[in-house]
Every structure is written in C-alpha cells, then in structure tokens.
Amino acid sequence: MEVSQFELDGHVARITLDRPESLNSLNPDLRWELSQHFDEVENNDDIWLAVVTGSGDRAFCAGADLKHRARERNATTEQRADWAQKNIETRSLTERWHFAKPVIARVNGFALGGGLELAMACDIIVAAEHAEFGLPEPRRGLIAGAVGVHRLPRQIGLKPAMGHLLTGRHMTAARAYELGLVNQVVSLDGLDLAVNGWIEDILRCAPLSVRATKEAAMRGLDMALPQAFYNEYEWERKRQQSADTLEGPRAFAEKREPRWMGE
Numbered sequence: 407m408e409v410s411q412f413e414l415d416g417h418v419a420r421i422t423l424d425r426p427e428s429l430n431s432l433n434p435d436l437r438w439e440l441s442q443h444f445d446e447v448e449n450n451d452d453i454w455l456a457v458v459t460g461s462g463d464r465a466f467c468a469g470a471d472l473k474h475r476a477r478e479r480n481a482t483t484e485q486r487a488d489w490a491q492k493n494i495e496t497r498s499l500t501e502r503w504h505f506a507k508p509v510i511a512r513v514n515g516f517a518l519g520g521g522l523e524l525a526m527a528c529d530i531i532v533a534a535e536h537a538e539f540g541l542p543e544p545r546r547g548l549i550a551g552a553v554g555v556h557r558l559p560r561q562i563g564l565k566p567a568m569g570h571l572l573t574g575r576h577m578t579a580a581r582a583y584e585l586g587l588v589n590q591v592v593s594l595d596g597l598d599l600a601v602n603g604w605i606e607d608i609l610r611c612a613p614l615s616v617r618a619t620k621e622a623a624m625r626g627l628d629m630a631l632p633q634a635f636y637n638e639y640e641w642e643r644k645r646q647q648s649a650d651t652l653e654g655p656r657a658f659a660e661k662r663e664p665r666w667m668g669e
Contacts, residue, residue, distance in 0.1 A: 408424070409423075409424055409425050409433070409435050409436045409439060410423055410436060410439040410440060412443045412446070414452075416609075417453060417455070417668075418453070418454070418455055418456070419443070419450075419457070420459075421440065421443045421444075421457065421458045421459070422458075422459055422460065423436060423440070423459070424461040425461070426461040426464070428468070428473070429460075429464060429465035429467070429468035430461060430462075430466065431468045431471035431474075432467065432470050433471040434492045434493060435492065437492070438493075438496050440496075440499070441495065444456075444497070444502065445497070447509075448506070448507070453507065455507055455510065455605065455616075456507065456508075456509045456510070457512055457601060457605070458512065459512035459514055460514055460515065463514055463534075463594055464516065465515040465517075465521070466511070466513040466514055466521050466524075466525065467516075467520065467521025468516050468519065469521050469522075498524075498552060499524060499527045500524060500553045500557075501553065504625065506617040506641055507616075508616055508620060509527070509529055509530075510529065510530045513531055513532065513533040513579075514534050515537055515538075516538050518542055518576070519541060519542060520552050520554075522539050522540065522550075523541075523550060523553055523554040523557070525539075526554065526557040526561060526587075527553070529620065530589050531588045532588070532597065533582065533592075534579065534592065534594040534597050535580070535591055536594065537579040538576045538577070539576065539577050540570060540577060541555075541558065541570060543574070544571075544572070544573075544574050550571065559571075561586065561587055562585040562586060562587050563585070566585055589604075612648075612653075612654055612664070612668075613650070614641060614648050614650055614668065614669075615651075615654075617644075617645075618639060621640065621642070622634070622639050622641075622642060649669055650668065650669065653665060
C-alpha cells in the first residue's frame with residue numbers, strides 16, 4: 407500500500423505524505439517512497455521545483471513512527487528484511503546536501519522531530535497558523551539525529567535553538583516566523599493560495615538561474631566570503647552556457663515575458 411502521493415503539475419512536483427491516521431509519521435515505507443520521489447525530482451529535467459506537504463489538516467509530519475519501532479520486535483524475518491533493504495535504498499532529503507532544485511514545505515499542522523527536520527531541509531516554509539514546530543526527541547530518549555541538531559542552530563541562532571533542543575519544547579507558527587524559520591504564516595484556508603504564490607514567483611525566474619543561485623548560496627555558507635565569491639559552481643557554468651541566459655535580456659528588450667526552456 408502506498409503511503410505517499412506524487413503528482414506532476416507542469417514543472418512542479420507535489421509530494422504528499424499520506425499517513426493521516428498516524429499524523430504522517432515516518433515509517434520505513436514512507437521514508438523509502440519519499441526517497442524515490444526526490445530521486446525523480448532530482449533526475450527529471452522537466453521538474454523545476456517541488457512542494458512537500460502532509461495529508462489532512464492536523465500534521466505535516468509528526469516525525470518518526472515510534473509505534474512502528476515498538477512493533478518491529480514482533481516483526482517476521484521477511485518484514486525485517488524488507489525494511490532493512492528499504493533503509494539501504496533510502497536517501498533522505500535531509501542528507502541530500504546539494505539538492506539543486508528548490509523545495510517548498512507546505513506545513514499544514516504539526517512538524518515535529520523528523521517532520522521539522524524534513525521542513526528545515528526545504529528552501530521555503532509556508533505554514534498554517536495552527537502549525538507547531540519542535541524537536542521533542544530528548545523527551546523520548548533520542549536526539550534529532552536527521553541533521554536537526556545542526557540545522558536548527560544555523561537557521562534560528564544558537565540560543566533560541568538550544569532553548570528548544572534541550573527541552574523538546576514546541577514553537578508556534580508565529581514564533582517560528584519571528585525566528586526566521588518560516589517564510590510565511592497564513593490561515594489554513596489560505597495555505598494553498600500562499601504556496602501557489604511562491605511557486606508562481608519561482609517559475610517566473612529562469613530555472614537554471616534559480617539552481618545556480620541556490621547552489622552558490624548554500625555551498626558558500628561553508629566558505630569564507632572571498633572564497634565563496636571566487637569559487638566556481640557547476641550550475642552557474644550551465645547557466646552561462648544556456649539558451650535561457652540569452653532569452654532573459656532579449657525578452658526584456660522586446661518587452662515580453664521570457665520563455666524559459668531550462669537549457
């Protein structure tokens with residue numbers, strides 16, 4: 407049984423975690439399916455950006471399925487082997503360090519543990535007003551090991567991050583916005599409209615320019631400023647050699663909308 411949805415809408419891939427009865431929590435099947443979906447986004451040249459969300463209006467993703475972990479003790483040998491194989495084949499977005507295409511998180515409820523880690527691996531977060539964010543792993547005897555302990559301090563600052571990491575406290579969508587973790591907070595009814603606004607604005611830009619910009623910004627964070635400036639970037643080379651780099655100025659001169667080809 408599939409536990410996610412993958413839809414193509416023009417150049418946009420829409421990925422939905424579809425386990426609403428478990429608050430879209432992550433079990434081996436869902437982790438594996440998400441990995442397959444992001445492989446498709448990464449490898450399909452017709453996909454220019456992706457949106458990730460959860461099914462229903464209660465949760466984006468409540469993190470790891472701890473009930474499933476408890477059931478693993480009673481699993482059959484065949485089930486254990488299947489889960490082990492899927493784990494080997496899984497590449498989480500959280501560990502795709504240089505994912506070129508932009509990803510938007512449409513946070514429609516709880517984003518906790520692995521759910522927040524997934525959202526933080528995205529480039530833009532749009533949240534419903536009732537959404538809650540947190541890394542409660544220490545309250546379960548765990549840590550936010552899917553890069554959460556590293557991304558949160560980088561994204562909201564050390565002291566606010568430690569206040570949440572060391573207590574497992576949740577934060578409201580409004581507080582997440584104040585801390586710079588979230589780009590926009592809207593009513594649940596306005597969530598799709600807000601996400602579509604971000605999509606439309608990204609699609610107005612040349613896709614190779616978007617990828618070159620993301621690559622330079624993200625890779626540059628690991629370098630001193632002069633090194634980041636003088637460094638060569640793969641997607642910038644591709645952009646410089648593309649037809650779109652000529653189409654943009656030509657369309658501007660001709661006072662028309664550019665027709666991006668992504669090449």
